[in-house]
Amino acid sequence: MAMHTRRATLALTGAAALAACTRTAQNRSDNAAPDPGDSPGRFVSPNGPEVAAVERLRTTNGTVREVRLTAVEGPVELGGGRSVRTWTYGGELPGTEIRLTAGDTLAASVVNHLPDTTSAHWHGLALRNDMDGVPDLTQAPIAPGGEFAYRFAVDRPGTYWFHPHTGVQVDRGLYAPLIVEDPREPLSYDREWTVVLDDWLDGVDGSTPDAVMAELMGGPATHPSRMLGQRPRSVLLGRGEPGHVDYPLYLVNGRTADDPSVFTAKPGDRIRIRFINAGGDTAFRVALGGHRMTVTHTDGEPVQPAETDALLLGMGERYDVLVTAGDGVFPLTALAEGKGPTALAVLRTSPMGAAPAAGTRPAELDGALVTADLMRAADSVRPADRAPDRTIRLTLTGSMRQHDWAFDRQPYDHHHSTPHAVRKGERVRLEFANHTGMWHPVHLHGHTFSQPGGGARKDTAIILPGRKLTVDLDADNPGLWMLHCHNIYHSEGGMMTVLGYASD
Numbered sequence: 001m002a003m004h005t006r007r008a009t010l011a012l013t014g015a016a017a018l019a020a021c022t023r024t025a026q027n028r029s030d031n032a033a034p035d036p037g038d039s040p041g042r043f044v045s046p047n048g049p050e051v052a053a054v055e056r057l058r059t060t061n062g063t064v065r066e067v068r069l070t071a072v073e074g075p076v077e078l079g080g081g082r083s084v085r086t087w088t089y090g091g092e093l094p095g096t097e098i099r100l101t102a103g104d105t106l107a108a109s110v111v112n113h114l115p116d117t118t119s120a121h122w123h124g125l126a127l128r129n130d131m132d133g134v135p136d137l138t139q140a141p142i143a144p145g146g147e148f149a150y151r152f153a154v155d156r157p158g159t160y161w162f163h164p165h166t167g168v169q170v171d172r173g174l175y176a177p178l179i180v181e182d183p184r185e186p187l188s189y190d191r192e193w194t195v196v197l198d199d200w201l202d203g204v205d206g207s208t209p210d211a212v213m214a215e216l217m218g219g220p221a222t223h224p225s226r227m228l229g230q231r232p233r234s235v236l237l238g239r240g241e242p243g244h245v246d247y248p249l250y251l252v253n254g255r256t257a258d259d260p261s262v263f264t265a266k267p268g269d270r271i272r273i274r275f276i277n278a279g280g281d282t283a284f285r286v287a288l289g290g291h292r293m294t295v296t297h298t299d300g301e302p303v304q305p306a307e308t309d310a311l312l313l314g315m316g317e318r319y320d321v322l323v324t325a326g327d328g329v330f331p332l333t334a335l336a337e338g339k340g341p342t343a344l345a346v347l348r349t350s351p352m353g354a355a356p357a358a359g360t361r362p363a364e365l366d367g368a369l370v371t372a373d374l375m376r377a378a379d380s381v382r383p384a385d386r387a388p389d390r391t392i393r394l395t396l397t398g399s400m401r402q403h404d405w406a407f408d409r410q411p412y413d414h415h416h417s418t419p420h421a422v423r424k425g426e427r428v429r430l431e432f433a434n435h436t437g438m439w440h441p442v443h444l445h446g447h448t449f450s451q452p453g454g455g456a457r458k459d460t461a462i463i464l465p466g467r468k469l470t471v472d473l474d475a476d477n478p479g480l481w482m483l484h485c486h487n488i489y490h491s492e493g494g495m496m497t498v499l500g501y502a503s504d
Ligand SMILES: [Cu+2]
Pocket: 405, 439, 440, 441, 485, 486, 487, 490, 491, 495
């Protein structure tokens, strides 16, 4: 292969890994891996023997959980009698939660009844690479009318979620929680509440995420335009903005604030709340009126417990907290950071008391805010101190005006982009520098990373404008792994790249 340039070699690797991008997965038999013997050998193939070897080392309990997910187009009721036509898993918004126990194997058939190709990415899981759900990188796209059988061991407990990795489909209704319980759960609590946050435009006055993407890329404005105007909006003056899309609706668990979902408990109950930001272009600041929260996890990984009034979630991030329920009716408010509107859910522990008004802003929203960069990994998951074997420097580039989002000014192209090479066993340092005027929640597939010296383990981290972030990871999961901004319009605009394990 010495005759190949880096670029040519990569293009060949990608083609071999996928048996060409022109084919789509029509059925179970098409899941069959292309012959790894085709691989030119510069990078591990997603279905290569290195991937299978690591999968065999994952601890399993013999239980296989079978799930059928049908991606469909159809009407969904968002509350207050408001109905929109959108794309969901099984007509539910959010999709039905998948709940596993660490050690289970998930066997999930994704059936595509959409008018477009699709895929399913299991956000945050350190799973086998060929089940990661990235079309044209780890699998062929699932064609309309087709089906793909995902099957992988899940060996780490935590709060995860899943969504397509195809176009801007995550900004429709294709998302659902994936909760992995710990068979030796160290926390004690009486109830669990999964809270999924979302920004919504699909099907409202003719809007679609694809039309928004076209408008961002310089096409004609749709009716109505979904770009934020010049009105004052930033509550983070000087810290830039997490998004530019002006959504008509903000949802908690698929409901609008005028007809919110209600979670009932008893006064004094300890409640574990699992927050998931499924938004496409919105960071949310969340608070539960009348309560402080004890943060126990972020992105599924335990942290040293931290007390806070509010939390800030970038797109794709998760937090788990414990609260002790007061007696009454309490607003759980999610403020669209930098945009202004709020989404709402309600905690009710008393039959008495009126529901909070739609725009309720509990004082805790402006209270203490513990951000992820201040959190520390729990001792049980703190990586050993170790000097990096390799440092990869990535500059986040682009502007709202050009919508030319990228790493190092090179918009991602799965046919031609060159992965950043790592080797199995290395401690890899990622040094991000955000040279743009916007926030970017950067997400790495298949791994967790942490700030050196014991920072919280995460798979998605906010990088503010003009700031740097240094994180380390252990390269222990061979394959080709996406690294991208989780603002869906930025990633589709090109702010994506790949970490590729070199083959030996
Ligand atoms: Cu971004």
